[in-house]
Amino acid sequence: MEFFEDALNKTKEVFGTVSQKTGEVIATEKQRFELATVKSKREKDYKALGKIYYGIIKDDASAPEAAKALAESITAKNAEIERLNAEIANAKYKRVCENCGASIDKNSVFCNFCGAKLDNDGE
Ligand SMILES: [Zn+2]
Numbered sequence: 001m002e003f004f005e006d007a008l009n010k011t012k013e014v015f016g017t018v019s020q021k022t023g024e025v026i027a028t029e030k031q032r033f034e035l036a037t038v039k040s041k042r043e044k045d046y047k048a049l050g051k052i053y054y055g056i057i058k059d060d061a062s063a064p065e066a067a068k069a070l071a072e073s074i075t076a077k078n079a080e081i082e083r084l085n086a087e088i089a090n091a092k093y094k095r096v097c098e099n100c101g102a103s104i105d106k107n108s109v110f111c112n113f114c115g116a117k118l119d120n121d122g123e
Pocket residue numbers: 097098099100101102111112113114115116
């Protein structure tokens with residue numbers, strides 16, 4: 001009888017430890033998730049702060065060198081984005097003349113460079 005009681009107590013001990021371990025793992029996973037969430041929110045704050053700071057220092061010669069370099073890089077990318085957007089907007093309303101290769105308005109009937117009559121079906 002004593003043997004069975006001992007065995008039962010041992011079993012309870014083992015399962016108690018296991019469930020405690022499981023609880024710890026769940027708590028740790030919850031903390032990891034919380035950590036990732038807080039880090040992600042902090043990245044958003046950094047980004048927003050960066051945009052505000054960019055507006056403040058982009059034309060400020062006395063700004064720290066590292067910040068000025070990043071601001072110049074952003075300004076250059078803004079110009080590139082503007083150029084690409086303009087190209088995309090233009091491409092929507094342009095077509096290439098099959099005769100001379102010139103870029104012309106999509107709805108033109110004749111090419112205004114070589115005068116070729118344009119095929120307008122299928123558009
Ligand atoms: Zn043409």
